[in-house]
Amino acid sequence: MADVGAIAGVTSRTVSNVLSGKVAVSPETQAAVLRAVDQLGYRMNTAAKHLRTGRTGSITLALPDLSVDYFSQLAGAVAREADRHGWAVTLEQTNYERQRELQVLLGQGKHLSDGLIIQPYALQDDDIEILAAKQPCVLLGDHAPGLPVDHITMANADAAQCATQHLLNIGRRRIAAVGVNSSGGPHTAETLRLRGYEAALEAAGMLTDPELLAEARRWRLQDGAAAVEGLLSRGVHFDALFCFNDSLALGALHVLSQHGVAVPDDVAVVGFDDIAVSAYSNPPLTTINPGGTGIAAAAVQALSRRLAQGPSEAAVGVVQDFHLVLRSSA
Amino acid sequence: MADVGAIAGVTSRTVSNVLSGKVAVSPETQAAVLRAVDQLGYRMNTAAKHLRTGRTGSITLALPDLSVDYFSQLAGAVAREADRHGWAVTLEQTNYERQRELQVLLGQGKHLSDGLIIQPYALQDDDIEILAAKQPCVLLGDHAPGLPVDHITMANADAAQCATQHLLNIGRRRIAAVGVNSSGGPHTAETLRLRGYEAALEAAGMLTDPELLAEARRWRLQDGAAAVEGLLSRGVHFDALFCFNDSLALGALHVLSQHGVAVPDDVAVVGFDDIAVSAYSNPPLTTINPGGTGIAAAAVQALSRRLAQGPSEAAVGVVQDFHLVLRSSA
DNA sequence: CTGAAAGCGCTTACAG
DNA sequence: CTGAAAGCGCTTACAG
Numbered sequence: 001m002a003d004v005g006a007i008a009g010v011t012s013r014t015v016s017n018v019l020s021g022k023v024a025v026s027p028e029t030q031a032a033v034l035r036a037v038d039q040l041g042y043r044m045n046t047a048a049k050h051l052r053t054g055r056t057g058s059i060t061l062a063l064p065d066l067s068v069d070y071f072s073q074l075a076g077a078v079a080r081e082a083d084r085h086g087w088a089v090t091l092e093q094t095n096y097e098r099q100r101e102l103q104v105l106l107g108q109g110k111h112l113s114d115g116l117i118i119q120p121y122a123l124q125d126d127d128i129e130i131l132a133a134k135q136p137c138v139l140l141g142d143h144a145p146g147l148p149v150d151h152i153t154m155a156n157a158d159a160a161q162c163a164t165q166h167l168l169n170i171g172r173r174r175i176a177a178v179g180v181n182s183s184g185g186p187h188t189a190e191t192l193r194l195r196g197y198e199a200a201l202e203a204a205g206m207l208t209d210p211e212l213l214a215e216a217r218r219w220r221l222q223d224g225a226a227a228v229e230g231l232l233s234r235g236v237h238f239d240a241l242f243c244f245n246d247s248l249a250l251g252a253l254h255v256l257s258q259h260g261v262a263v264p265d266d267v268a269v270v271g272f273d274d275i276a277v278s279a280y281s282n283p284p285l286t287t288i289n290p291g292g293t294g295i296a297a298a299a300v301q302a303l304s305r306r307l308a309q310g311p312s313e314a315a316v317g318v319v320q321d322f323h324l325v326l327r328s329s330a
Numbered sequence: 331m332a333d334v335g336a337i338a339g340v341t342s343r344t345v346s347n348v349l350s351g352k353v354a355v356s357p358e359t360q361a362a363v364l365r366a367v368d369q370l371g372y373r374m375n376t377a378a379k380h381l382r383t384g385r386t387g388s389i390t391l392a393l394p395d396l397s398v399d400y401f402s403q404l405a406g407a408v409a410r411e412a413d414r415h416g417w418a419v420t421l422e423q424t425n426y427e428r429q430r431e432l433q434v435l436l437g438q439g440k441h442l443s444d445g446l447i448i449q450p451y452a453l454q455d456d457d458i459e460i461l462a463a464k465q466p467c468v469l470l471g472d473h474a475p476g477l478p479v480d481h482i483t484m485a486n487a488d489a490a491q492c493a494t495q496h497l498l499n500i501g502r503r504r505i506a507a508v509g510v511n512s513s514g515g516p517h518t519a520e521t522l523r524l525r526g527y528e529a530a531l532e533a534a535g536m537l538t539d540p541e542l543l544a545e546a547r548r549w550r551l552q553d554g555a556a557a558v559e560g561l562l563s564r565g566v567h568f569d570a571l572f573c574f575n576d577s578l579a580l581g582a583l584h585v586l587s588q589h590g591v592a593v594p595d596d597v598a599v600v601g602f603d604d605i606a607v608s609a610y611s612n613p614p615l616t617t618i619n620p621g622g623t624g625i626a627a628a629a630v631q632a633l634s635r636r637l638a639q640g641p642s643e644a645a646v647g648v649v650q651d652f653h654l655v656l657r658s659s660a
Numbered sequence: 661c662t663g664a665a666a667g668c669g670c671t672t673a674c675a676g
Numbered sequence: 677c678t679g680a681a682a683g684c685g686c687t688t689a690c691a692g
Binding site: 225282 | 373375376377378380381386388391395396397399402403405406407409410413418419420421422423437442550551555580581583584587606607609610611612613614
């Protein structure tokens with residue numbers, strides 16, 4: 001920077017002013033500096049800037065697993081949004097491990113960043129206190145209401161009820177729920193979606209048959225396949241599947257097809273998330289769309305606001321809209 | 331660091347030595363320092379370290395689009411590998427844009443990192459010279475042979491020939507190629523895979539029928555669907571599809587099913603990449619597996635080696651193994 | 661094995 | 677509108 005200044009006939013101070021654009025500089029000086037920058041191929045040292053200002057210009061995105069479609073699509077959307085805000089995004093795969101989630105929240109990640117967008121999975125409500133402190137942070141997914149942390153969420157229970165209601169509307173009466181996880185906390189997606197499922201049944205004057213609750217701790221393709229295999233091998237009778245996410249549903253579709261079960265004639269299937277492949281499965285999957293890239297945009301915006309406001313302002317919670325996407329599977 | 335030293339009764343120099351572990355420190359001193367670190371909740375300032383050492387501890391991963399399964403799975407694998415090497419990974423979505431690819435290669439990304447792993451898409455061979463310079467860099471995908479840059483690739487033509495050969499082996503004679511892109515350069519995946527396809531036909535004494543070449547500039551689900559719709563609407567007769575990647579194949583499967591075409595009876599389908607969903611499609615997809623997470627591991631390792639050796643050492647090219655995964659679609 | 665000191669490349673009160 | 681100078685928090689020759 002001093003070298004640039006030397007060529008332009010100014011000090012580093014003025015070069016900095018020109019480059020940051022925060023302080024007015026006379027047009028001639030500005031032109032001279034820019035010329036010198038070009039001539040030297042000068043690029044600012046971000047480390048020095050970071051050291052001085054305390055701002056890194058990057059945010060951390062912490063997700064359980066990038067190879068899960070929902071997360072990778074979320075990551076893509078967040079990257080795009082962050083880009084618009086001039087942020088780089090550093091990736092942190094937490095592998096569904098509480099330890100790593102805590103580590104990231106405590107800011108012990110390898111890389112210091114200005115803020116964090118995290119979708120926790122294994123973190124308990126007890127860990128809440130830790131969250132609020134340490135660093136600017138936006139939570140994705142579901143957590144205890146009243147959490148003093150910015151968060152973007154969706155109406156999980158309502159959406160699940162809507163999905164189940166649709167299955168009831170088309171005349172199904174033996175609807176299995178795929179993705180139940182009895183070890184989930186009270187404010188997790190698995191619990192809320194189960195609640196929505198039960199609410200729909202109840203509203204129709206029906207009881208939840210425990211036999212129809214198919215467990216799946218993780219929600220990957222293989223987990224959906226295994227859950228439905230289980231249902232089938234136990235001889236459970238069902239005419240519909242409400243899967244807690246699309247990967248489960250895709251796995252389910254696969255197993256049903258292998259067993260010669262017709263979808264939707266014998267068994268109707270509804271998913272949750274509307275990932276890209278779901279529109280192209282055989283048959284195409286009816287599913288809940290959780291507001292598209294809205295979550296990513298809301299998250300980045302919330303973090304941006306938090307960074308501008310500082311930690312004192314009250315936490316904001318955004319509830320994303322959803323809608324049922326009707327395709328052939330139900 | 332000075333504060334920590336004050337408590338431990340040493341200077342920052344010794345604290346630094348303890349924390350870096352590079353210089354021997356007496357056990358008592360070490361214990362005292364560690365205690366002080368704990369007591370103060372001290373965390374090292376990475377910016378200062380970076381400024382001083384010139385190393386950021388992070389690498390940049392530049393991919394066209396995270397919402398494409400192949401790339402997101404690659405990103406997940408790279409993140410995992412980088413983690414093992416103690417690196418954070420910063421994400422750069424280039425959106426298939428030459429401009430952004432150049433920008434990243436020139437190191438003009440928002441974030442300075444120690445090195446770059448990039449899968450270019452729009453970059454031409456003319457840009458090669460730029461690549462070699464600027465920063466430690468590992469190339470993914472296909473490029474001119476003899477490129478003076480570390481690169482991880484696979485035997486695209488061989489794999490494509492293998493896939494096509496399989497279709498010939500099971501008695502198919504009208505094999506359409508899906509994903510042809512006439513504007514691709516001579517060393518791109520589209521060109522190499524087409525070449526493998528043609529080589530297989532030629533080896534069987536057959537000619538390439540231009541009618542069977544289905545264009546698709548991008549290789550997403552919708553592109554595969556559109557390509558096959560085109561084939562169908564043009565009334566082209568075909569009994570097999572060799573799709574240049576799995577997303578195209580999945581899109582194709584969808585359209586075939588919509589039109590009541592039986593797979594594999596009427597039309598056999600082979601894909602390329604073996605992404606996770608491909609094992610769960612209906613029918614499950616026969617495809618080329620490009621060495622699993624081997625590419626990610628090889629890339630991170632190559633970058634690691636490059637960083638240790640400096641720019642003078644000769645560039646290394648790794649050709650990843652592949653194999654055909656036989657499932658029901660062909 | 662440890663101290664005292666310089667310096668990495670910026671930004672920013674303090675002056676003028 | 678611009679200079680001279682301090683300081684962000686580390687690491688590392690230079691000594692001892």
